[in-house]
Structure formats: structure tokens, C-alpha cells
Amino acid sequence: MTAIDPTAHLTAEQIEELGRELDAIRDEVIAGRGEKDAAYIRKVISAQRKLELVSRGVLLFSLFPPAWVIGTAGLSVAKIMDNMEIGHNILHGQWDWMRDPKIHSTTWEWDHVSPAAQWKHSHNELHHTYTNVLGKDNDLGYGIMRVDEDQRWHPVHLGQPLWNFVNACFFEYGIAAYDLELGKNLSKQRRKDPEFRARARAVGRKIRKQVLKDYVVHPLLSGPSFLPTLAATFTANVVRNIWSHSVIMCGHFPEGVQVFERRSIEGETRGQWYLRQMMGSANISGSRAMHFMTGNLSHQIEHHLFPDLPSNRYAEVAVRVRALFEKYELEYVSGPLPKQVFSAWRKVFRLSLPNRRTGAAGTPDREPERELVAA
């Protein structure tokens, strides 16, 4: 396919200069971290816990339909807060600098079936280091989808819109399976690997606890409201799953986001690494509430440049990062959530079919997917 490198106009020196400018932004934010930021995360955690408590309390009366609706909505929001603004960001070490052992990447556990430790490995380490590198970053399509024209088409891909939908509904289980690298570990030999078995047992334990809490203990506490409470927790989990799946798809799937070849990252410099994060991520625009509910992953570009800066700072960092995109004439991919979700889904559908030929006049009938070739 035609490879158009959207960064071709930059010289090696410019790329390193860009890296230095980004480092300077990072240093400034780090030097300015303080009491206000600490108060922010504490407030969010306490609000999340109160919301969850109240919502579960309301669900005790969920036999009464308005209580069901309010409780379910509250619990959905509480679960989204737990996973996004709190869990994801704490597990990135964004709040480790506070030295509060209770709000620390090494001790935090979230309301999710994938144990924090396993997720940290596959997400923080693999995805954030090898962002959008085909064959290395399995977040690209989670190993179950074709996400780039360069990947060979197979009839099995015809089903990928369906997989993607199922994955969205049960996303936390998808993530757990993915963190376990279930696909490749299910082969006869690998299944016996003691390390894999230990990790699988940990996931089993976590699932058991989560299921017991959401689908047994809380419904039982509700007595006559057993079934409505069960339905409410199930709904809240699905809502949370679809929401986080959508937000995450918007981070690297929308049109305009680059993917990279394995060999392009060999000997990558700091500047080139930054550049790859810039070209490999996409933002969601919107209100403060939108940024909050996405766990500030709406600032995906900034998050990928600085994964360990406190999330409440991404908004201010974004202004400066965007200015750098303009200065270096790069495309800052951003759009409102519906547009980005639509764009990502369109790609899922398009790539479920084999690549289309370009028109006779040589004009492609769509934006060509680009590829960054190593300098």
C-alpha cells in the first residue's frame, strides 16, 4: 500500500528538539505537583465511594422501579469512576508521588475482574511502550481483530463487528483474558506452564469475588428485591463495560491514527518515541464532565506522552501539546465522542472485508491509512 509518512517533513534535529520541548512540559508539571492535586484524587475517591454506597443502598429497594433506575444509574457511574479516573490512573503510578500507601500503584486493586498486577504488565508495560506497533502492541485489535490494511485478511474477520460488540458488553472479561494472553496460552504445552497457571488462578479468584459480591451477596441483602438488584448490577457492569470499551477504542482506532511497523522502532530515540505516541493516539473533545467520565483518557495523546502525570493536569498540558502539534505541522486527531466512536466502528466494519482497490483515476475512495517508516 502507499506509505505516506505524515512526519516526513521533520528533520532528525527537529524531532529531538520536539522531544526536549515535551520533556520541559513534563518537568514543569512534576515540579508543580502538590497539595491541590492530592486533594483532587482524595476527593474523587471519596465521592466514588459515597456514590457507590448510596447507590447500593437505593438498590435494596429496587423492587420499586424508580429506585431501580436511580440505583442502577448511580452504580454505573460509580463503577465507571472506579475503573477510569481512579483505577486506571492510580495503576499508572500517577499518584505514587504522594507516598500514600493506600493510593499507590503497588497496592491499588480495582472493581474489575482482571487483577491489577496483570493489567499493569500488559497495559503499562507492553501497550504504553510499544504503542501501535503491529505485532507488539496487542491493544491493536486485542488480537481478535484486523485493524490495519497491512494485516492480511482472512474470512474469519467477517465476524469482527460481532466480536467487537460482544467484547464491548463483557469488556472486563475480555481484558482479563487478554492480560492472560489466553489465546496463545491455551495451547496444550503452554497451559501447563506453572507461571501461567498461577496467573490464571489469580484471575479465577478475582472473578469469584467480583461475581459473589455483585450477583450473590448484594442481591441477597436486598431480600425481596433479589432479582431487580441482580439485574441492576448486571446492567451497571455492562454499561461500564460498553462505556470503557468505547472510550478506549477512541484512543487508537479512529481514522487518522498511525500504526507502525515492528522494525520502525529499532533504535528509537526519545524524540522518535514521543513522536510515535503523538501520531498513534487520538483525543475526544468535550466538556469537563466528559473528560472526567473518560478518566481523562479523552486526553489520550497527552496521556501517552506522559502516562505518569496526574490525570487532572492533562487538560492544561493539552493546550501546550496542541501548540507543539501546530508548530511541527502534525495532525492532532481529536473529535467529539460520537464522531470518534463512529469512526472507530466504521474501521472495524471496513477491515472485516478485504482491502478495496483504489479507483482507476488513482484516487483512493477513502483516506489512505498511513505508515510511519523509520528514518
Add this chain to the structure above:
Amino acid sequence: MVTTPLLPSDYLDLISPLRAGADLRGRIEAVHPETGDAATVVIRPGRGWRGHRAGQYVRVGVDVDGVRLWRAYSLTSPADRRDGRVTITVKAIPDGKVSNHLVRRVKPGTMIRLDQATGDFVLPPVKPAKVLYLTAGSGITPVMGMLRDTGFDDAVMVHCAPRPHDVIFRRELHRLVADGKLRLTEVHTATDGVLDVARLGDLVPDWAERETWACGPTGLLDAAEEHWSRHGVAERLHTERFRPGVVVAGTGGEVTFSATGRTVCADGATPLLDVGEEAGVLMPSGCRMGICFGCVTPLKAGAVRDLRTGEITEAEPGVLIQTCVSAAAGPCDIER
């Protein structure tokens, strides 16, 4: 099962942080200035507080600019204060993050973390007939706890401070003197020069017969220990040493991997992750570029420098560092 993955206490803490069974916390209820740079902090400890003995100290965890820092301070309240509150008296030291925060900035209502009281700088069960207190600067704080706790028939104090207004608790001490409960000699080092312990006999002729509690800077305590043992009465002397001096950050140094028991020399530019691996120490790692937090490891002693920002991190209990982006800033001890 009800609250997994959290514990019920995570929710209860929202409502009642000082309840029995919670992690030990305290609420600061008042801060009273003592001198220009010292203040007494009144703390209401949580229900789990097991009390203290006069002369003991407590470790407090205070959030300064959002960062939790732990320091030890002597308790200055008597052991059985009716209202259940305790006090620590803090002297602001130059560049002391926690001490300056407590003396000058902290607001009543602030929650802090507490450890249980500890330390064996305490009075014996049977009170001695004759007592000597030898103190300097904020070394008076544990002794004040003792004076407030127990009355002695024959107590003498020699206290050193630069000038009269630097003497912490001066009014209270003089009240004790007026009531005949204490004989006090103030040594004002700014005018009188430092106390020569060898000439203590000039001030307190019967010093050798007294059960002595001494607290102050290292120099004073070293001299006292030497003096007491030279006169063969070392068992009468009880000393309390403050935290050893501040770490001086340099570039590079000797790195000890204490879990493995290996020590190697490192320069100030090589990440400790590489240093450890080179030395055959099993080091956890991930991205090797500071983003995944897969390499965090406790720093037990010494100081390290963040290779990206140049920021220095000193060892304190509970401090974790990212070994892939930190280099030795002087000798340090990594728990691997």
C-alpha cells in the same frame, strides 16, 4: 465479600477516621507557638492509640504539599492527660519540610497518621531520689514530658539554648522553679559558649549521684557518655539521640542490594536497574524508560537522583523508587 476489592474499613474511614480498628490517625486540634521557631501541636489520637510513657516519641505521617512524610517527635504531654489528647513539640529546622509545616502552616482539623508511641528514654517504675536532666535545644521535649508526668523531690536541670528566648517552655520551667519543684541552670550558648561537660561538676556538684536523662545534639551526648563512663557511672546516664544527620546527595556511590547482600560501586549516570542486573541481582523491570512502574523498589537508605528531572529522593520508610530512571546520589541501599 461485601465490598471487594476494597475493605469495609475503606468506607468506614469516610465517616469515622478515628474509630477503633481504623489505621491509626490523629486530628490536629490546636497549634500553640512556644518560641519563634517552635510550637506545640495538640493531637486527638484515634481510638486505637495505646497511650505512651513520659519520654517516649511518636512517628507522625504528615502530608506536606501533597506528599506524605514521616518524622519522629517526642511527646510532651503527661501520660494520663484527662482529655485523651497528646502533644508533640516541634522545632522548625532550616529546610525541614515537616517541622516548618507543623510549626508555621498546619491548620487545626488536619488529619495526620500516627504510629504507636515508642522509645526507652523513659522513667523507671520506681522514681529515683535525685534526678538530673541535661538537655539542649529541642532535646528538652522528651524531658518536658517527664517533668509534666512525674514530680520529683530533687530534680536539677541544665539546659542549653542560644539565647533566653530560644528556651522552649521557659515560662513553665520558671514556674516549676518558683514552686520549688526544679532547680534550673540555663546555659545561653550565644553568650556563654557551649557547655563543657567535663566541668558539669561546677554547676551540679553531685551530678555523679544523680539518675541522669540527657537529650540534645550528638556532640553533647558523646561528651556526656564519655564523661559518665570515665567516672564509672555510665549506668546512671540515659540518652536519647535525634535522627542521624541529613543525607548529603552526591553523584554516584556505593550501592547495597540488601536482600541479595551485594554491594557495588555505581556512577551517577547509570540507572540502578542496570547496576543491579550487572551485579547479578534479580531486578523487576518493564519498559526501562520510566513509564510502566514495573520496577519500583524500596529505597532503604541513602539518596538517589531521578535521571530525567535531576530530583533527589532520600530514603524514608515506605519510599519506593523507579530503578530504571534513578541513579545513585551517594551511597544507598536498595531492597533487592
